Amino acid sequence: xxxxxxxxxxxxxxxxxxWIEKNYFRxxxxxxxxxxxxxxxxxxxxxxxxxxxALDITLQDIMIRWKRMSGFNTLWLPGTDHxxxxxxxxxxxxxRKQGTDRHTLGREKFIEKVWEWKKxxxxxxxxxxxxxxxxxxxxRERFTLDEGLSRAVREVFVxxxxxxxxxxxxxxxxxxxxxxxxxxxxxxxxxxVQGKLYYxxxxxxxxxxxxxxxxxxxxxxxGDTAVAVNPEDERYxxxxxxxxxxxxxxxxxxxxxxxxxxxxxxxxxxxxxxxxDPNDFEMGKRHDLQFINILTGDGRMSEEAGPYKGQDRFExxxxxxxxxxxxxxxxxxTDHAMSVGHCYRCRTIVEPYLSMQWFVKIKPLAEEAIxxxxxxxxxxIPSTWENSYFxxxxxxxxxxxxxxxxxxxxIPVWYCEKCGETIVSRETPAVCKCGSVELRQDExxxxxxxxxxxxxxxxxxxxxxxxxxxxxxxxxxxxTGFDILFFWVARMMMMGLxxxxxxxxxxxxxxxxxxxxxxxxxSKSKGNVVDPLKMTEAFGTDAFRFTLAAYAAQGRDxxxxxxxxxxxxxxxxxxxxxARFISMNIKEGEATDLTIKVRDLxxxxxxxxxxxxxxxSEVNQSLEEYRFNDxxxxxxxxxxxxxxxxxxxxxxxxxxxxxxxxxRAALSALLHVFEVSLALLHPFMPFVTxxxxxxxxxxxxxxxLCVRKYPSPDEGIGDKDAEAKMSVVMDAIIGIRSIRGxxxxxxSLELEALIRTSDNTEEILNDNIAYIQKLARAKGIKTxxxxxxxxxxxxxxxxxxxxxxxxxxxxDINAEIGRLNKEKSKIEGDIMFVQKKLQNEDFxxxxxxxxxxxxxxxxxxxxxxxxxxxxxxxxxxxxxKSDD
RNA sequence: AGGCGCGUAGCUCAGUGGGAGAGCGCUUCCUUGACACGGAAGAGGUCAGGGGUUCGAUACCCCUCGUGCCUACCA
Numbered sequence: 016x017x018x019x020x021x022x023x024x025x026x027x028x029x030x031x032x033x034w035i036e037k038n039y040f041r042x043x044x045x046x047x048x049x050x051x052x053x054x055x056x057x058x059x060x061x062x063x064x065x066x067x068x069a070l071d072i073t074l075q076d077i078m079i080r081w082k083r084m085s086g087f088n089t090l091w092l093p094g095t096d097h098x099x100x101x102x103x104x105x106x107x108x109x110x111r112k113q114g115t116d117r118h119t120l121g122r123e124k125f126i127e128k129v130w131e132w133k134k135x136x137x138x139x140x141x142x143x144x145x146x147x148x149x150x151x152x153x154x155r156e157r158f159t160l161d162e163g164l165s166r167a168v169r170e171v172f173v174x175x176x177x178x179x180x181x182x183x184x185x186x187x188x189x190x191x192x193x194x195x196x197x198x199x200x201x202x203x204x205x206x207x208v209q210g211k212l213y214y215x216x217x218x219x220x221x222x223x224x225x226x227x228x229x230x231x232x233x234x235x236x237x238g239d240t241a242v243a244v245n246p247e248d249e250r251y252x253x254x255x256x257x258x259x260x261x262x263x264x265x266x267x268x269x270x271x272x273x274x275x276x277x278x279x280x281x282x283x284x285x286x287x288x289x290x291x292d293p294n295d296f297e298m299g300k301r302h303d304l305q306f307i308n309i310l311t312g313d314g315r316m317s318e319e320a321g322p323y324k325g326q327d328r329f330e331x332x333x334x335x336x337x338x339x340x341x342x343x344x345x346x347x348x349t350d351h352a353m354s355v356g357h358c359y360r361c362r363t364i365v366e367p368y369l370s371m372q373w374f375v376k377i378k379p380l381a382e383e384a385i386x387x388x389x390x391x392x393x394x395x396i397p398s399t400w401e402n403s404y405f406x407x408x409x410x411x412x413x414x415x416x417x418x419x420x421x422x423x424x425x426i427p428v429w430y431c432e433k434c435g436e437t438i439v440s441r442e443t444p445a446v447c448k449c450g451s452v453e454l455r456q457d458e459x460x461x462x463x464x465x466x467x468x469x470x471x472x473x474x475x476x477x478x479x480x481x482x483x484x485x486x487x488x489x490x491x492x493x494x495t496g497f498d499i500l501f502f503w504v505a506r507m508m509m510m511g512l513x514x515x516x517x518x519x520x521x522x523x524x525x526x527x528x529x530x531x532x533x534x535x536x537x538s539k540s541k542g543n544v545v546d547p548l549k550m551t552e553a554f555g556t557d558a559f560r561f562t563l564a565a566y567a568a569q570g571r572d573x574x575x576x577x578x579x580x581x582x583x584x585x586x587x588x589x590x591x592x593x594a595r596f597i598s599m600n601i602k603e604g605e606a607t608d609l610t611i612k613v614r615d616l617x618x619x620x621x622x623x624x625x626x627x628x629x630x631x632s633e634v635n636q637s638l639e640e641y642r643f644n645d646x647x648x649x650x651x652x653x654x655x656x657x658x659x660x661x662x663x664x665x666x667x668x669x670x671x672x673x674x675x676x677x678x679r680a681a682l683s684a685l686l687h688v689f690e691v692s693l694a695l696l697h698p699f700m701p702f703v704t705x706x707x708x709x710x711x712x713x714x715x716x717x718x719x720l721c722v723r724k725y726p727s728p729d730e731g732i733g734d735k736d737a738e739a740k741m742s743v744v745m746d747a748i749i750g751i752r753s754i755r756g757x758x759x760x761x762x763s764l765e766l767e768a769l770i771r772t773s774d775n776t777e778e779i780l781n782d783n784i785a786y787i788q789k790l791a792r793a794k795g796i797k798t799x800x801x802x803x804x805x806x807x808x809x810x811x812x813x814x815x816x817x818x819x820x821x822x823x824x825x826x827d828i829n830a831e832i833g834r835l836n837k838e839k840s841k842i843e844g845d846i847m848f849v850q851k852k853l854q855n856e857d858f859x860x861x862x863x864x865x866x867x868x869x870x871x872x873x874x875x876x877x878x879x880x881x882x883x884x885x886x887x888x889x890x891x892x893x894x895x896k897s898d899d
Numbered sequence: 900a901g902g903c904g905c906g907u908a909g910c911u912c913a914g915u916g917g918g919a920g921a922g923c924g925c926u927u928c929c930u931u932g933a934c935a936c937g938g939a940a941g942a943g944g945u946c947a948g949g950g951g952u953u954c955g956a957u958a959c960c961c962c963u964c965g966u967g968c969c970u971a972c973c974a
Contacts, residue, residue: 020936205971212974230974243974277973285974293972354971367972402903403969410970497969528968536968565922568913570904572967576911582922585936596933644913648921660938671932749940755928756940762929792931848918857954866917866955873918 017598017710021591023555027702031145039083039721040150042090044482051087052487053079054471055151056495056503057159059098060133061105064143066529066537066575067496069547072147073563074526074643075494079150080698081638082491084725090487092474093144093151095137097160099423099463100194100360106132106422122421129422143548148556148701150721155483157474159466160424167473168424168466169441171514176439180376181416183428187296188415190368191358192314192328196419197372199462200412201502203356203365212281212351213336216344217242220258220267226251227346229281231353232291233339234332236261237320238309239268241287243298246272248283262344264321271302290369308369312419328366373417373426373459380509381408387508392518396641397569400497400525407501416462423460430455468506471519488515492522500525524641527566529573545575553577557700558584564699565647586651587703590696593659594707597689600670601682601712615680618744618783619665621737626657627688628731634695635727647699654692661745662688665786686713691726698725743776743815744783750811750818751791757834758809760825767795769819771802776815806894810835810887814876817883828895832888839884842877849874 034040042052053075058068075091083089103117106129110116117125137158144151157164175181189198213233216225228242242259244251251270258267275298276285289299290306299306309319316323316331323331339345356365385408387393388401395401417426429438433451438444446452466473471493475484489511493504504523511519530536531543550559562580566573616624630653637646666681690711697704697720708720717723751768760766768791770780780787780798787793804810807826808819849870852858859867 017933019934228974232974275973280973287974292974294974295972297972353973399903406902406970501970530967566912571912572905574911576923578923579911581936585934588936589934592934592937594933599933648913652921659933663933664938752939753941757927759928759940762939763931845918852917852955855954859954861954862917869917 017591017595017707019595021555021587021703021706023551023557023702026706027146027148027556030702030705031148034150034719034721035153037719039719040091040152041154042152042487043088044486046088046486048086048088050090050486050491051079051082052090052092052490053492053494054092054474054490055094056493056499057094057096057157057467057470058140058144059101060095060137060140060158061098061102062140064140064147064547066545066547066550068140068144069147069550069559070526070529070563070567070573071494071496072144072149073560074524074567076147076149076560076701077564077643077698078492078494078638080701080721081725083150083721084694084697084723086724088486090155090483091149091151092155092157092487093141093149093153094157094470094474095140095159096463096467097133097158097423099418099420099460100196102129102133103420103422104194104360117421125421146551146556147547148560150701155474159463159470163476164466164469164473165424166441167469167477168461169427170478171465171469171510172427172461173439173441174514175375180379181373182376183371183373185369185371186374186415187290187293187367187369188372189356189365190312190370191361191363191365192310192312193361193363194358194420195312197368197370197415197417198358198365199415199464201464202359204359205354205356208353208355210351210353210355211348213348214282214346215262215286215339216346217259217261217286218344220260226254226259226270226284227282228284228286230286231351232288232332234316234323234328234335235288235291235309236286236335237264237316237323238288238290238307239266239286240289240299240305240307241268241271241302242284243271243273243276243287244284245276245278246274248276248278250278251284262339262342271298271304273298273301291367293367296367296369306369310366310368312368314363314366372415373461375414375416377411377414377509380513381411383512384408384505384508387512387518393508393520393523395523395525397525399570400500400523403497403500404505408505414462416465417457417459418462419459421460423463424466426457426459426461428457430457464502464506467503468510469514471507471511472515477514489518490520492524493520494524494526496528497525498528522641527568527570527572529566529575531575545577550577550580554580554584555587555703557703558587560701561586561647561699564643565651567643569642583651586655587700589655589659590693590703591707593654593663593689594711596663597685598710598712601686615676616684617666617669617677617681618737618740619662619786620681620684621732621734622741623658623662623688624684624732625734625737626653626731627691628728628733631691631695631726631730632728635725638698650692650696650699654696658688658692661790664790668785668789686711688731691730694720694723694726697721697723740779740783743779744786746813747780747787747816747818748791750813750816751787751793751820754809754811754818754820755792758822758825758827758830760822762792765792765794766820768793768797769802769805769808769821770796770798771804771817771819772798772800773815774800780816804887804890810884812838812880812883817887828891832891832895835884835888835891839881839888842881842884846874846877846881849877 056071079089079091107117172181189203191198210231212229212231214227214229215233215236216227218225226242239261254270255272257270259270260267275294287295287298287304289295289304290308307319309317311317314328316326318324323334336345358365385405388395388404395404427440429444431447431449431451432453432455434447434449436447436449444454447454471490472484472488475481475488477484507519537544559580561583630649633649634646666685669677669681672678693704693708701721705720747770751766772780777798777800784796787796804819805821807823808821809831811818852870853874
């Protein structure tokens with residue numbers, strides 16, 4: 016017997032341990048069964064589970080469990096990402112607390128520290144994934160910095176280098192002065208800010224007068240090496256080639272002409288700082304200007320900044336403005352909206368910074384990745400994301416992959432101290448070809464996303480030709496949020512196509528972002544984060560998972576509300592209680608046969624089995640199309656309302672009755688439908704379903720629900736006849752209940768009912784009169800085609816019947832007339848609507864025949880209904896008069 | 900600046916070229932032997948606004964307003 020209440024905590028752990036012990040999550044490297052594989056988007060090893068992960072994990076686990084039960088050789092490959100900058104930041108913070116820093120420690124010692132830290136805390140998020148019920152193959156867990164993956168990284172680097180797709184050069188990159196490293200374009204987050212546009216006067220070097228330039232970054236004037244104007248600009252044409260003198264530092268720079276300059280912006284004259292602005296960088300190249308780097312790596316002014324040397328960049332801005340103002344060189348400042356780039360790891364404002372970096376020449380890779388989606392080799396779901404994907408891929412720029420940090424894959428490049436030779440190698444070289452052993456490895460590490468781009472094949476053993484790789488590549492689907500579509504998905508596409516010659520996955524399912532109940536993005540600083548662990552603590556993992564699935568409609572963000580989790584906990588409770596009901600009614604050894612004998616079935620049995628069949632089909636179909644919310648909704652509706660509210664109530668008389676044969680039939684049908692329902696629900700709520708299933712009486716084919724065959728429609732019995740008949744019976748019940756409800760009659764009061772039927776309805780009702788008696792609390796039900804309304808009776812009108820409930824003393828004739836008049840005006844409205852259509856010539860001419868027929872039938876129905884209502888009203892009015 | 904979404908019941912959201920659905924909330928009644936984390940019956944919507952296509956639009960197209968996001972080198 017099940018406990019009175021479901022207590023998730025112990026039960027979750029118990030079953031998770033059981034599944035692990037039984038090795039159910041273990042994939043086979045070689046198998047006759049078809050493969051199904053998902054690689055997890057590896058969470059940052061520094062991370063802890065947030066609600067986005069929870070959604071991600073839940074959806075993946077639903078797919079994996081569904082496919083596992085459906086007979087696939089499923090592999091869900093888990094792991095974590097070394098998250099270079101983020102992890103390094105965390106450990107550096109620790110060091111700071113201990114009063115030291117990585118430079119004091121030195122590179123080797125520091126990396127040791129990070130590994131120590133990883134050993135201590137790196138398992139946190141993995142354990143949290145387990146607590147969510149994730150059925151990953153933990154024997155295959157990987158880490159982006161482990162040995163195998165590092166080998167893959169080197170292999171890829173070397174091959175791209177050899178093909179000329181990786182190069183090194185001095186370019187303007189995004190620099191985070193706090194993290195002290197280059198960032199790729201993607202790692203810069205732009206934010207709109209209200210800034211100022213400063214108008215600065217540059218005097219001519221050799222004559223009176225000045226030219227005014229407008230800038231948002233006055234401090235960079237220290238690195239100016241030209242002033243540019245548009246060659247067509249009449250105001251400035253005569254000045255081209257003249258020299259202006261920069262204030263304070265007194266450097267003379269030329270006025271140049273460049274098409275790029277927009278005459279309508281600012282003064283039409285722009286200061287050119289080639290080492291500190293991407294456009295100016297290009298202009299500097301075009302005009303062979305000097306590149307002066309006025310900054311240091313930590314965002315202070317360099318030697319080149321003359322009197323401002325050593326000042327912080329923002330401090331310097333203030334000082335420059337003050338000084339220029341005092342000198343009368345600052346003309347004015349106006350408000351100016353602009354967008355400023357911030358480091359995605361630490362929110363520091365990034366600098367365009369001139370430095371030597373490694374890049375991937377990306378266009379050739381992107382072309383293949385575009386083609387793969389265009390040709391349908393990869394399907395992005397929902398397809399709206401394809402636009403973003405194409406847009407980004409088509410405008411892609413070379414990828415800066417070197418980072419000036421220590422935690423990561425060190426770039427496999429060595430320089431000979433003696434002859435200057437550059438050696439790019441898979442293995443660490445011992446000696447240069449010049450004979451020197453003085454080799455120095457490049458100091459930089461690779462962008463973390465470089466290694467995660469290889470994830471779908473590096474985790475399966477590449478560059479070795481392993482069985483795993485043969486069996487599971489390409490993987491089946493990638494499930495992730497759109498926020499890493501470019502960072503990760505796009506790059507996996509490029510690398511997968513390049514090195515495996517095949518797409519890394521067949522489907523990409525992009526899910527929504529979870530926001531708070533007000534629609535705000537969750538963030539630690541706003542303090543509006545929902546902690547998934549608190550949710551599982553409060554409501555149980557299953558309720559939380561089911562909520563996430565129910566929320567996961569395609570193409571819309573999720574505004575997360577705790578109330579909804581509560582609602583689905585109630586659903587769990589419902590399931591739990593119906594399980595209790597079943598176990599209370601089945602004695603040990605009774606109804607243990609789960610097979611259904613068709614000839615013993617009642618209408619209710621046939622109906623629920625037919626519905627079960629439809630539900631099996633719909634759930635499978637929904638999952639096939641990644642419509643998680645539909646699948647969850649269908650199951651919720653079926654189990655709660657059809658199974659519990661209708662079916663269980665309908666079979667109670669049989670269960671409590673004396674007839675052992677019909678009791679046995681009802682019980683085995685109930686048990687069967689419930690067992691199949693548990694199986695259907697299992698991918699959504701694995702723990703509670705397993706717990707109940709294990710305690711269910713009856714013989715089972717497997718020792719765990721998670722390896723039971725996922726139900727297909729043939730576990731029910733499609734039966735249109737039963738559904739049609741049932742709908743008639745339900746109408747009768749609902750009709751009587753409505754009268755009870757609307758007239759506020761006590762549920763304990765047994766009502767009489769006369770049901771005037773149309774042609775074939777009478778037989779159906781008579782055959783199933785027990786259901787009506789039970790569910791409508793009715794007695795003495797009379798049916799017949801020619802029954803006449805009786806005095807003091809309330810009326811309900813249904814498609815194939817009229818129901819009269821005699822009320823005698825409880826009857827209020829005026830209230831009833833009011834009820835019927837309300838009904839009447841509703842029907843009249845309906846008639847008007849259909850009539851209008853049918854009288855429209857164009858409608859008759861152009862609408863499909865089926866639609867016309869449908870409307871004609873409706874019209875006839877309405878007219879008949881109207882007639883009934885009118886007759887009843889007339890009778891009531893008449894009786895009312897005669898009573899007076 | 901470009902691109903992509905969204906606007907449907909009080910709230911959160913599904914949905915469809917043929918009279919609008921769910922959950923929560925609300926109202927009324929009910930401790931009927933699984934469940935008050937429950938049961939039954941109800942109320943509640945010009946499907947943002949305007950135009951167009953169509954026999955027919957909440958759905959398809961255009962515009963407006965509101966709102967969110969992504970991408971972008973305009974100093």
